[in-house]
Amino acid sequence: MTMDDFLAVPDFGLGWLDASGPHADIVLSTRVRLARNLQGHRYLSRASDSDRQTVFRAVARAVDQASLPDDPVLLPLAELRRRTQRILLERRLVSDEIIGRSEPESGAGVAVCPRETLSVMINEEDHLRLQCLMSGLRLVDGWSRVDGLDEELGRHLPLAYHHDFGFLTSCPTNVGTGLRASALLHLPGLVLTKEIDRALNGIAQVGLTTRGLYGEGSKFVGNFFQVSNQTTLGQSEEDLIDHLDRIVATVISKEREARRVLMRDAGAVTEDQVWRAYGLLRYARALTYEELMNLLSGVRLGVSLKVLPSPPVYSLNRMMIFSQTAHLEDAAGCPLSSSERRAHRAEYVRRALRDESAHGTSDPGP
Amino acid sequence: MTMDDFLAVPDFGLGWLDASGPHADIVLSTRVRLARNLQGHRYLSRASDSDRQTVFRAVARAVDQASLPDDPVLLPLAELRRRTQRILLERRLVSDEIIGRSEPESGAGVAVCPRETLSVMINEEDHLRLQCLMSGLRLVDGWSRVDGLDEELGRHLPLAYHHDFGFLTSCPTNVGTGLRASALLHLPGLVLTKEIDRALNGIAQVGLTTRGLYGEGSKFVGNFFQVSNQTTLGQSEEDLIDHLDRIVATVISKEREARRVLMRDAGAVTEDQVWRAYGLLRYARALTYEELMNLLSGVRLGVSLKVLPSPPVYSLNRMMIFSQTAHLEDAAGCPLSSSERRAHRAEYVRRALRDESAHGTSDPGP
Numbered sequence: 052m053t054m055d056d057f058l059a060v061p062d063f064g065l066g067w068l069d070a071s072g073p074h075a076d077i078v079l080s081t082r083v084r085l086a087r088n089l090q091g092h093r094y095l096s097r098a099s100d101s102d103r104q105t106v107f108r109a110v111a112r113a114v115d116q117a118s119l120p121d122d123p124v125l126l127p128l129a130e131l132r133r134r135t136q137r138i139l140l141e142r143r144l145v146s147d148e149i150i151g152r153s154e155p156e157s158g159a160g161v162a163v164c165p166r167e168t169l170s171v172m173i174n175e176e177d178h179l180r181l182q183c184l185m186s187g188l189r190l191v192d193g194w195s196r197v198d199g200l201d202e203e204l205g206r207h208l209p210l211a212y213h214h215d216f217g218f219l220t221s222c223p224t225n226v227g228t229g230l231r232a233s234a235l236l237h238l239p240g241l242v243l244t245k246e247i248d249r250a251l252n253g254i255a256q257v258g259l260t261t262r263g264l265y266g267e268g269s270k271f272v273g274n275f276f277q278v279s280n281q282t283t284l285g286q287s288e289e290d291l292i293d294h295l296d297r298i299v300a301t302v303i304s305k306e307r308e309a310r311r312v313l314m315r316d317a318g319a320v321t322e323d324q325v326w327r328a329y330g331l332l333r334y335a336r337a338l339t340y341e342e343l344m345n346l347l348s349g350v351r352l353g354v355s356l357k358v359l360p361s362p363p364v365y366s367l368n369r370m371m372i373f374s375q376t377a378h379l380e381d382a383a384g385c386p387l388s389s390s391e392r393r394a395h396r397a398e399y400v401r402r403a404l405r406d407e408s409a410h411g412t413s414d415p416g417p
Numbered sequence: 418m419t420m421d422d423f424l425a426v427p428d429f430g431l432g433w434l435d436a437s438g439p440h441a442d443i444v445l446s447t448r449v450r451l452a453r454n455l456q457g458h459r460y461l462s463r464a465s466d467s468d469r470q471t472v473f474r475a476v477a478r479a480v481d482q483a484s485l486p487d488d489p490v491l492l493p494l495a496e497l498r499r500r501t502q503r504i505l506l507e508r509r510l511v512s513d514e515i516i517g518r519s520e521p522e523s524g525a526g527v528a529v530c531p532r533e534t535l536s537v538m539i540n541e542e543d544h545l546r547l548q549c550l551m552s553g554l555r556l557v558d559g560w561s562r563v564d565g566l567d568e569e570l571g572r573h574l575p576l577a578y579h580h581d582f583g584f585l586t587s588c589p590t591n592v593g594t595g596l597r598a599s600a601l602l603h604l605p606g607l608v609l610t611k612e613i614d615r616a617l618n619g620i621a622q623v624g625l626t627t628r629g630l631y632g633e634g635s636k637f638v639g640n641f642f643q644v645s646n647q648t649t650l651g652q653s654e655e656d657l658i659d660h661l662d663r664i665v666a667t668v669i670s671k672e673r674e675a676r677r678v679l680m681r682d683a684g685a686v687t688e689d690q691v692w693r694a695y696g697l698l699r700y701a702r703a704l705t706y707e708e709l710m711n712l713l714s715g716v717r718l719g720v721s722l723k724v725l726p727s728p729p730v731y732s733l734n735r736m737m738i739f740s741q742t743a744h745l746e747d748a749a750g751c752p753l754s755s756s757e758r759r760a761h762r763a764e765y766v767r768r769a770l771r772d773e774s775a776h777g778t779s780d781p782g783p
Contacts, residue, residue, distance in 0.1 A: 319760065323702035334696030336689035394685065 055135045057124050057165070058381065064144045064184075065372060066168035070364035072187015076355040077303050079235040079275065079368065080184055082143075083193035083292075085201055086220045086229035087179040090209040094221045095174060103158030103174050110173045113207035114162045119200065121164035123171075128153035128160055137377035143184060149175040169200050177221050177229075179204070188303070190232055190296045194288060217284065227284030232292055234299045235264070239274040239352045240309030241302075243321070250305055254278055257298055264344075273344030273371075278302065314356060325353030333404050337393040343374055343400065362407035374399050421501045423490050423531070424747065430510045430550075431738060432534035436730035438553015442721040443669050445601040445641065445734065446550055448509070449559040449658075451567055452586045452595035453545040456575040460587045461540060469524030469540050476539045479573035480528045485566065487530035489537075494519035494526050503743035509550060515541040535566050543587050543595075545570070554669070556598055556662045560654060583650065593650030596657055600665045601630070605640040605718045606675030607668075609687070616671055620644055623664055630710075639710030639737075644668065680722060691719030699770050703759040709740055709766065728773040740765050 057063050067080040088094065089109060093102050107127070114123050128136055128149065136153055139145045139161060149159050149172055160173040172180040181204070183197040204210075211219040217227040225231070241247040251261050262277045263270045278299055280291050313321050328349030332338075338346075351367050353359035372378065374396045380387050383395055423429050433446040454460065455475060459468050473493070480489050494502055494515065502519055505511040505527060515525050515538055526539040538546040547570070549563040570576075577585040583593040591597070607613040617627050628643045629636045644665055646657050679687050694715030698704075704712075717733050719725035738744065740762045746753050749761055 319703060319756065323763075326700040326702050327697055330696035330698075330700030331693055332696075334692040334699070336692050337685060390685065397689070 055132055057126070057163075058135065058138065060165050062369075063165050064139070064142050064163045064168070064170065065369075066166055067184050067186040068365055068368040068372065070186055070368060072185055072189050074303055075187040075364055076351075077237055077306055078188040078299070079237060080186060081189045081193045081232070081234050082182065082184050083190065083197045083230070083232045084180055084182040085197055086177040086218070086225040086231075087181065087201065087204075088211040088219055088221065089178045090211045092178065095176065095178065096221060100156040100158075103156065105158075106178050107158035107160055107173050109208060110171065110179060110204075111160070111162070113204050114171060116207050117200075117203040119164060119167075119169070119203060120196075121167035121169070123162040123164045123169075125162045126160055127158075129155040129157065134377050134380055138381060141372060141375040141377050144170050144182075145172055146175055146180075167196075169196060171200070171204070177225070179208075188234055188296070188299060190234065190292050190299070194230075194232065194292045198288070225283050228286070228288045228291060230283055230288050230291055231279055232295050233277050233279035234295070235275060235277045236299070236302060236306070237274055237348065237351055238276055238302070238306050238309075239348050240306045240313055242274050243313055243317075244309045246305065246309055250302060251276070254298060254302065257294070258282060259295065259298055272341055273348040275344070275348075310352070310356060321352075321356070322358050325349045325356070325358050329353065329359060329404075332400050334401065335397045337390070338374075338397040338400065339393055340375065340396065343396060344371070347371060362404060366403060366407055370400055370403055421498055423492070423529075424501065424504065426531050428735075429531050430505075430508050430529045430534070430536065431735075432532055433550050433552040434731055434734040434738065436552055436734060438551055438555050440669055441553040441730055442717075443603055443672055444554040444665070445603060446552060447555045447559045447598070447600050448548065448550050449556065449563045449596070449598045450546055450548040451563055452543040452584070452591040452597075453547065453567065453570075454577040454585055454587065455544045456577045458544065461542065461544065462587060466522040466524075469522065471524075472544050473524035473526055473539050475574060476537065476545060476570075477526070477528070479570050480537060482573050483566075483569040485530060485533075485569060486535070486562075487533035489528040489530045489535075491528045492526055493524075495521040495523065500743050500746055504747060507741040507743050508738060510536050510548075511538055512541055512546075533562075535562060537566070537570070543591070545574075554600055554662070554665060556600065556658050556665070560596075560598065560658045564654070591649050594652075594654050594657060596649055596654050597645055598658055598661050599643050599645030600661070601641060601643045602665070602668060602672070603640055603714065603717055604642055604668070604672050604675075605714050606672045606679055608640050609679055609683075610675045612671065612675055616668060617642070620664060620668065623660070624648060625661065625664055638707055639714040641710070641714075676718070676722060687722070688719075688724050691715045691722070691724050695719065695725060695770075698766050700767065701763045703756070704740075704763040704766065705759055706741065706762065709762060710737070713737060728770060732769060732773055736766055736769055 062068055072078065089106060092106055111125055114125060136150050140147065140150055144163055145161050153159050158174045161170055163170040168184045170182045181197050181200050183193045185193050213219055218229040220226045220229050238247060241250050254261055258281055260279050260281045264272055264275045264277065280295050328346040332346050332350060347367055347370060350359060354364065376392055379392055379395045379399065387395055428434055438444065455472055458472055477491055480491060502511065502516050506513065506516055510529055511527050519525050524540045527536055529536040534550045536548045547563050547566050549559045551559050579585055584595040586592050586595050604613060607616050620627055624647055626645050626647045630638055630641045630643065646661050694712040698712050698716060713733055713736060716725060720730065742758055745758055745761045745765065753761055
């Protein structure tokens with residue numbers, strides 16, 4: 052399988068969608084990534100075209116030789132259509148930055164284990180970015196998987212390491228462990244009970260960062276908050292992961308408490324709101340992505356509170372991903388204007404919800 | 418059948434609901450009423466309790482003796498429960514005013530032909546108020562029916578008539594013909610294309626009045642406008658009716674034109690709006706009457722434009738009537754707080770729409 056064909060694999064690179072992890076009704080996904088560079092090769096900010104190609108080939112060979120839990124698919128970005136690159140972006144398998152430099156000389160690429168939620172970006176900010184993306188709150192497990200991947204690749208590649216600083220990275224903020232771990236949390240309870248600012252302040256005070264759905268600088272859409280570590284130096288990976296894990300667990304219990312308070316003090320209003328969100332998704336003829344995310348947030352809350360009998364979290368996760376622009380254009384087989392996107396998005400969601408309510412016992416009747 | 422039992426008759430006094438009249442997608446109903454008083458009896462503003470009782474008995478006897486198209490049910494208001502009185506009000510068979518004076522001494526009552534849409538209020542502002550309420554735009558027909566009722570009752574009752582002024586009434590604004598005719602119009606097209614003010618000004622300039630759904634002083638809720646004659650003197654009944662009929666026909670054609678423009682210039686937005694209204698009605702858990710009317714307005718427009726395959730106009734009309742407070746309390750069998758009303762209203766509408774989409778081929782799928 053080469054080039055764009057991998058898109059035919061259902062949920063390619065989207066193993067986390069299945070909502071199988073702990074607290075999956077609140078924690079959409081856990082992400083652990085390691086920044087690594089090759090010894091004896093210039094950092095990418097100073098690398099020539101031929102340096103980049105050399106790095107790409109070295110990594111590709113290592114990925115091929117390494118013993119990995121799943122056969123990885125190697126995707127040189129320059130050989131993919133623009134829309135396919137954006138599909139990978141929408142699936143969080145590549146970054147905005149690497150897509151912006153996907154000309155043939157860049158040596159940019161990604162290797163993806165289709166089912167195992169592991170991937171490696173090549174020639175992004177660092178020579179390698181190892182990533183594990185899993186359902187629910189599974190920081191320790193995610194760390195152990197990406198650590199295994201790191202060890203396996205390290206057996207075939209000489210990684211740049213300094214005995215005082217640790218792993219060397221292109222940007223000093225990543226030096227040391229090269230580790231960035233995050234959990235993507237859905238916190239409508241804290242938002243609706245107006246406790247969210249206090250919670251975010253608490254997170255900032257213990258040295259963690261909160262971002263929107265799409266990383267740095269992105270807005271808090273759909274009540275999603277991505278909590279991650281800020282420091283990478285001076286602590287072991289295990290300590291960094293453990294710290295983040297404990298804080299996220301606290302936020303989850305605050306969110307659960309907020310939801311209890313919400314149902315106790317404003318149960319009828321909340322029920323009305325989540326059913327209205329469902330009704331709009333079920334019948335609207337045009338949806339912006341932002342409105343969709345906000346309505347899905349209401350439905351996700353409703354399902355978690357058992358106010359809505361369906362759809363399952365897997366379907367909600369899937370709607371988030373497949374109603375993004377590149378996914379919609381891929382399904383349509385052509386570029387879409389912004390009004391066409393809104394119409395296709397609404398149609399996609401409508402069909403998904405109708406199929407959901409038609410199958411089995413999950414029709415959310417009155 | 419006496420007292421409150423008449424409520425068991427389906428759609429009692431609601432013959433106009435069936436949407437069988439001309440232009441029923443725009444004209445909810447036509448109403449023609451005549452104010453009449455008995456010779457030799459004091460006007461009600463000066464009448465004693467015993468005068469009122471005498472008038473009530475005289476009218477009751479005449480109604481009983483008259484040859485009418487349908488057996489009338491005579492309802493002395495004082496013998497009805499308060500909720501039943503309000504149900505009659507919500508069905509537009511009695512007025513706010515008569516309900517406010519329904520103590521036993523008032524002699525207030527109403528006689529209703531259950532199927533024939535004719536009714537007679539007794540001891541409201543005048544001794545008699547004859548009313549015909551029909552589906553669609555049927556002013557000429559409505560006038561002829563109420564005229565027939567007037568003639569028939571006039572054979573059994575001496576009506577106050579002056580050869581210069583015509584019929585004498587309690588309030589001078591009704592003197593002459595005693596005729597008030599109106600059409601209740603649904604004008605979302607003119608509202609959405611912002612042509613409504615011009616249309617209302619045009620109506621005012623030709624001597625007609627526009628009011629909200631519930632008569633004088635009521636708000637324009639749900640894009641409903643009631644257009645009626647202002648003068649009752651100096652023109653024959655036929656001329657008054659003909660004038661109103663022609664103006665309403667003009668407004669209807671302007672509304673149809675506005676709907677064409679709307680679909681031509683903003684078809685996608687309009688479709689989205691009417692489906693969203695449907696979605697909210699289908700799933701909301703709490704609805705104020707005002708919001709309900711506004712959402713029903715969207716759905717009514719959608720059905721008229723064939724954007725929505727269902728529900729039929731009859732069902733929309735029925736939802737308007739049966740989701741009012743007294744109707745909801747009657748169905749619940751107990752008084753309802755305002756939050757309970759909102760919840761019961763939403764549930765009533767939800768069930769009605771679900772039944773509608775379950776029966777036959779009218780499921781508005783995506």
